[in-house]
Amino acid sequence: MAAIDTLMDLAGKAERELDANVAEVDRILHICNACRYCESFCAVFPAMTRRLDFNVADAHYLANLCHNCSACLYACQYAPPHEFGVNVPKALAQVRRDTYIEYAFPRVFGELYRCNGLTVAMAVSLGVAAFLIATILIKGSLFVPGLEGEFYAIFPHNTLALVFGAASLFSVVALAIGVTRFWRQVSEPGKPVAMPAAVGEAAKSALTLQYLGGGHGDGCNNKDDAFTLWRRRFHHFTFYGFMLCFASTSVATLYHYLFGLEAPYPIFSLPVILGTLGGIGLLIGPAGLFWLNMRRNPLQMDDRQKTMDRGFIALLFFISLTGLALLAWRDSPAMPLLLAIHLGFVMGLFVTLPYGKFAHGIFRCAALLKHAIEKRRPNPVQAGAD
Amino acid sequence: MVDVLIVGGGNAALCAALMAREAGASVLMLEASPKDWRGGNSQHTRNLRCMHDAPQDVLVEAYPEEEYWQDLLKVTGGETNEPLARLVIRASSNCRDWMRRHGVRFQPPLSGALHVARTNAFFMGGGKALVNAYYRSAEALGVKVRYETPVTEMLLDGDRFVGVVTEAGERITAKACVLAAGGFESNREWLREAWGRNDRGEWPADNFLIRGTRFNQGVLLKAMMKAGADMIGDPSQGHCVAIDARAPLYDGGICTRIDCVSLGVVVNREGERFYDEGEDFWPKRYAIWGRLVAQQPDQIAYSIIDRKVVGRFMPPVFPGVVADSLPELAAKLELPVETFMETLDGYNAACQPGTFNHTVLDDCMTEGVAPAKTHWAQKIDTAPFYAYALRPGITFTYLSLKVDDTAAVRFADKPSPNLFVAGEMMAGNVLGKGYTAGVGMSIGTAFGRIAGTGAAAAARAAHTIGRH
Numbered sequence: 001m002a003a004i005d006t007l008m009d010l011a012g013k014a015e016r017e018l019d020a021n022v023a024e025v026d027r028i029l030h031i032c033n034a035c036r037y038c039e040s041f042c043a044v045f046p047a048m049t050r051r052l053d054f055n056v057a058d059a060h061y062l063a064n065l066c067h068n069c070s071a072c073l074y075a076c077q078y079a080p081p082h083e084f085g086v087n088v089p090k091a092l093a094q095v096r097r098d099t100y101i102e103y104a105f106p107r108v109f110g111e112l113y114r115c116n117g118l119t120v121a122m123a124v125s126l127g128v129a130a131f132l133i134a135t136i137l138i139k140g141s142l143f144v145p146g147l148e149g150e151f152y153a154i155f156p157h158n159t160l161a162l163v164f165g166a167a168s169l170f171s172v173v174a175l176a177i178g179v180t181r182f183w184r185q186v187s188e189p190g191k192p193v194a195m196p197a198a199v200g201e202a203a204k205s206a207l208t209l210q211y212l213g214g215g216h217g218d219g220c221n222n223k224d225d226a227f228t229l230w231r232r233r234f235h236h237f238t239f240y241g242f243m244l245c246f247a248s249t250s251v252a253t254l255y256h257y258l259f260g261l262e263a264p265y266p267i268f269s270l271p272v273i274l275g276t277l278g279g280i281g282l283l284i285g286p287a288g289l290f291w292l293n294m295r296r297n298p299l300q301m302d303d304r305q306k307t308m309d310r311g312f313i314a315l316l317f318f319i320s321l322t323g324l325a326l327l328a329w330r331d332s333p334a335m336p337l338l339l340a341i342h343l344g345f346v347m348g349l350f351v352t353l354p355y356g357k358f359a360h361g362i363f364r365c366a367a368l369l370k371h372a373i374e375k376r377r378p379n380p381v382q383a384g385a386d
Numbered sequence: 387m388v389d390v391l392i393v394g395g396g397n398a399a400l401c402a403a404l405m406a407r408e409a410g411a412s413v414l415m416l417e418a419s420p421k422d423w424r425g426g427n428s429q430h431t432r433n434l435r436c437m438h439d440a441p442q443d444v445l446v447e448a449y450p451e452e453e454y455w456q457d458l459l460k461v462t463g464g465e466t467n468e469p470l471a472r473l474v475i476r477a478s479s480n481c482r483d484w485m486r487r488h489g490v491r492f493q494p495p496l497s498g499a500l501h502v503a504r505t506n507a508f509f510m511g512g513g514k515a516l517v518n519a520y521y522r523s524a525e526a527l528g529v530k531v532r533y534e535t536p537v538t539e540m541l542l543d544g545d546r547f548v549g550v551v552t553e554a555g556e557r558i559t560a561k562a563c564v565l566a567a568g569g570f571e572s573n574r575e576w577l578r579e580a581w582g583r584n585d586r587g588e589w590p591a592d593n594f595l596i597r598g599t600r601f602n603q604g605v606l607l608k609a610m611m612k613a614g615a616d617m618i619g620d621p622s623q624g625h626c627v628a629i630d631a632r633a634p635l636y637d638g639g640i641c642t643r644i645d646c647v648s649l650g651v652v653v654n655r656e657g658e659r660f661y662d663e664g665e666d667f668w669p670k671r672y673a674i675w676g677r678l679v680a681q682q683p684d685q686i687a688y689s690i691i692d693r694k695v696v697g698r699f700m701p702p703v704f705p706g707v708v709a710d711s712l713p714e715l716a717a718k719l720e721l722p723v724e725t726f727m728e729t730l731d732g733y734n735a736a737c738q739p740g741t742f743n744h745t746v747l748d749d750c751m752t753e754g755v756a757p758a759k760t761h762w763a764q765k766i767d768t769a770p771f772y773a774y775a776l777r778p779g780i781t782f783t784y785l786s787l788k789v790d791d792t793a794a795v796r797f798a799d800k801p802s803p804n805l806f807v808a809g810e811m812m813a814g815n816v817l818g819k820g821y822t823a824g825v826g827m828s829i830g831t832a833f834g835r836i837a838g839t840g841a842a843a844a845a846r847a848a849h850t851i852g853r854h
Contacts, residue, residue: 034641034703037432037512040493049497052701074518075511077429077639081422084634216491216510225518381697382744383498383645 021094025059028091031084038072041215043205043371044088045072050379060102061186063095064360064367067211069220070300071227080299093302100359103185105177112355117307121315124351129344136336143337149264149330154339157256157263164343167350174354179362186370193376202369206361209235223295234288238316239361241281245323248275264330276327282320286313312357319345388414388530389845390838391560393537393550393606395419396426397513397827398809399566400520401834402841403529404488406564409842413529414560416552418536418567419601424517426568427598427782427810427826430639431513432496433506434831435824437479442507444492449505451475457505457822461673465818473791474816474825477832482507485831489519498645498700501669506824512640513827536601537567540609545797547805561845562804564837565795566830569783569810570604571624572596572636577780580621586683590778593685595629597779600636607785607811616788616796619814625821626676629779631686632704644774645699647675649744649762650691651733652776654682657716657726659733664751664761668699673821680778687776688719690730693768698744706772715771734765782826786814793837804844806837 029048032038039045044066051058070089073079078086097113104110112120136142136154147153152160205211212220212232219229252271255261265271290313293306322342329338349358390406392399395417407413417424437454438445454475458466482492491510495503509516525531539551541559549559570576577591584590611617633642648668651659661678665671679687691706709715716726736755742748742764750763787795787807794801809830816829 030701031641031703033701034643035512035639036496036498036700037509037515037640039496040510046497052697071511071515075515077512077514077637078641082637215493218491226522381701383697383700 021091021098022054022056022059024091025062025095026054028086028088029054029062031078031086032072032088035078037077038075038088041071041075042067042069042211043368044092046375047371049383050374050381052381057186059092059095060099060182061367061370063092063099064182064363065371066092066096067209067220067364068093068300069212069214069231070297071214071221073300074221074225087299089300090302093300093305096360096363097302097305097308099182099363100178100355103178103181103363104355105174105181109174109355112352113308114304118311118314119307121311121348121352121356125315125318125345125348127344128347128351129341132340132343133337136340141336143333145333147333147335149335151263151330151335151339154336155343160343164346164350167347168353171350171353175359175362178354178359179366182363183366183370186367190374191377193373195373198372198376199369201372202365205368205372206365221297221300222292223297228292230288231292234285234292236285237281238285238289241278241283241285241320242316244274244278244281245320246278248272248278272327275323279320279324279327282316283324286317286320289313290317308357311352315345315349315352319349388412388558388560389562389849390414390841391550391558391563392416392566392838393563394426394566394568394809394811395424395531395533396566396568396809396830397428397431397516397520398830398834398837399426399564400428400517400524401831402564402566402806402808402838403524404520404527405835405838406842406845407524407527407529409839411562411842411845413524414558415524415529415531416535416537416550416558417531417533419533419599421533423599423601424521424533425514425599426602428517428830429512429514430598430637431509431516431824431827432640433499433502433508433824434482434827435478435505435822436482436507436828437475439479442482444494444507445504447504451479454478454505458816458825461820461822462816462818463820465820467815470789470791471816474828474832477835478828481831481835484835485516488523490516491519499669501667502823536605538605538609540606540613542613542805545795545800545802545805547802561848562841563806564793564834564841565606565610565787565805565807565811566809566834566837567606567811568599568602568604569624569813570602570607570621570785571598571780571783572600572602573604576604576608576621577783580783580785581680582622584681588684590680590685593777594626594680595631595633595638595642595777595779596636597627597629597633597638597642597781598636602782602810604783607787610787610795614797616799617786618788619784619786619818621783621785623785623814623819624783625673625781625817625826626680627672627779627781628675628679628687628776630702630704631775631777633777633779638779641703642779643672643700644689644702644776646691646695646702646772646774647671647689647776649695649699649764650689650766651730651759652687652689653721653726653729654687655684655721657721657723658729659757660687662757662760664759664763666747666761669823675776676778676780679776685778688721689774689776690715690766690771691773692766692771694764695744696772702774704774706774708770708772710769710771712766712771715773719773719775730766733759733763734767737763737765781821782810782813784814784817784819786810786812788812789815789833791836792840793833794840804841804848806840806844808833808837 078084101110218227326338389411392415493510536553537550541548547563581591629642716723736752740750793806795805
């Protein structure tokens with residue numbers, strides 16, 4: 001009984017926390033709506049001016065539209081220590097985390113967001129790696145010379161394809177269901193708009209990270225009121241690095257099934273070039289983001305998310321590092337060990353993908369699309385003209 | 387010894403510091419507030435009124451010198467100084483590239499501010515973003531800044547500046563000095579004295595709210611008055627607007643505005659109307675309503691609207707008092723219900739048919755009621771009804787040190803060789819009374835830059851004399 005009471009208590013506490021986070025967004029945005037000095041920084045404030053009150057759906061939408069550039073915090077005449085205590089980036093960051101939990105699939109797994117941090121990411125990855133190493137050991141093929149990069153001698157291709165295919169398929173489905181739930185919650189029916197234009201605008205905002213530019217293009221804030229473009233640049237390294245690695249895997253899959261060409265591929269083959277370039281991006285980007293994250297003003301962030309941010313950053317970095325190491329020493333006896341460690345990190349990413357920082361990209365794109373659609377409709381609040 | 391000492395830390399002080407430093411002087415700034423509160427009232431500003439003869443980036447059409455001057459003449463009722471006003475106007479036309487070089491960014495007019503799209507250039511992120519940019523630039527150029535260093539005493543040798551004494555008792559000397567430490571609006575004692583006692587036996591200033599910083603105590607204005615500097619302006623004049631009565635005593639800033647005044651009626655504590663609420667667009671009238679409310683009993687008034695206009699004005703920061711009937715609203719506001727209903731019934735009966743449009747000066751007006759309402763006069767008859775209590779909110783005072791176009795402080799009509807003044811401490815030379823949006827920043831920027839240049843030249847001259 002005591003255990004059930006404790007659980008109920010915890011559930012109640014979590015519920016009240018969600019309500020409190022949304023209520024704080026509502027309180028703050030009432031102040032912002034009466035001020036509006038920050039309108040040109042990003043999309044959040046123009047979206048705010050279309051509303052007079054902010055319900056749960058509004059808070060969820062605006063939270064994911066916010067890129068946490070924090071220009072509005074440093075510009076704010078009502079920021080702490082002012083008694084109004086306006087801190088938009090922090091209030092929205094807190095709700096943002098709540099949305100990941102709320103819309104996760106399956107719903108109970110959403111709770112993983114509360115604990116999916118650096119430790120979980122590392123533990124899962126190293127656990128998988130250890131399991132794979134043990135498997136190889138049992139087979140007696142660890143440190144066997146003369147494999148010459150024959151990955152599939154260690155793990156048969158079909159085994160890998162099946163295991164990793166299943167894991168990534170699950171991640172994709174879980175994220176798709178999550179973002180669909182989010183979309184249903186935040187979208188209201190309205191006048192039809194020119195969808196290609198809206199999609200184009202949202203895609204451009206996402207691919208250029210327009211809203212990490214601070215509105216003026218000088219960049220966003222990290223440590224203090226000075227602007228920096230490095231957060232945007234490191235995101236670009238990370239995202240495009242990831243996409244190049246994805247392209248590398250896709251090309252390799254085509255090679256394998258369409259042309260019967262099996263790994264390992266030569267250094268100057270398309271999969272290796274794409275993977276290497278992507279891998280370099282995934283070293284520079286995450287390392288830079290980690291460096292910025294360490295220096296970020298705590299006022300700008302939701303403290304509880306730090307470990308989730310860093311867990312994701314670390315996974316990407318180590319996937320890339322172990323991947324490049326595998327490439328460098330694929331002809332050496334260390335190959336099976338390196339392969340196991342690399343696969344461990346890749347699996348760690350896939351498994352935590354729908355319950356970690358990766359989701360921010362998906363939810364942000366959805367919010368950008370909603371913004372691109374709603375701005376094409378007439379503003380229901382006509383306070384603007386005077 | 388430092389070349390130029392700047393006393394103050396807002397827009398005018400920063401403009402002076404940057405110009406003096408650019409002219410090669412070593413510069414020390416003394417800001418009274420802690421770093422978190424730096425920038426004085428500039429942190430609450432949002433735009434600069436700019437003359438321009440053709441469209442310019444964020445500014446549309448043209449706003450020629452003559453029109454700007456006429457606007458200023460109108461709001462001040464002639465209590466201005468034409469040569470100084472024109473100097474400010476011309477300076478506003480060519481200062482923005484310099485501002486941009488120091489990191490200030492401009493944005494298109496904010497929603498709800500389209501009426502000034504032609505005349506005012508908005509700072510991206512508002513005045514605090516501008517202040518932050520200037521501080522970053524100043525520090526990068528080597529300007530030294532000391533926070534939490536209020537100055538309490540001026541050291542003068544006749545009309546020559548020698549140094550200052552800080553609150554901590556430290557004596558700081560410099561070759562030249564710019565005073566840009568704001569008006570005395572945060573000093574409630576002085577406000578009380580300036581506004582005096584009215585016929586009802588009230589001290590009206592006791593009910594004023596201060597829209598900006600708590601650090602503008604007027605210490606240096608007083609010190610300079612005592613030292614015999616030439617002064618100008620009436621201490622009871624200032625930029626005073628009607629704001630939400632629930633605003634904090636200091637630093638309520640822009641968001642405490644109540645923008646529904648022109649769309650409803652305003653009654654005083656007796657439940658009576660006292661002025662034409664629809665005379666003009668609210669942004670063109672807010673600057674007279676502070677004084678109007680200050681003249682009412684208890685210095686309070688209530689803006690009353692109904693359901694029909696909700697969403698047609700900038701949303702207020704605090705929720706209104708709501709009621710399903712007008713008598714209930716009066717009761718909730720603790721107003722005399724009978725008089726209140728007489729006022730409202732009389733007003734409603736006087737509303738003439740017209741086409742309501744809050745975006746233009748429409749044809750909805752009253753007939754046969756005093757005071758008349760000349761635009762946006764609609765019957766207040768659709769529940770729920772809302773009320774917002776209004777108080778006078780003082781932005782800044784106009785009592786000033788008298789200057790000419792050199793920004794030098796004057797004693798017996800002679801300029802000091804090395805003491806200059808800028809910003810609110812001299813804005814009264816241009817603004818004898820009244821206000822129009824963004825002109826405070828135009829004055830601060832123009833005279834801040836002049837004072838900084840002048841102080842750097844004075845320091846150089848002192849240096850040359852010192853060497854011989």
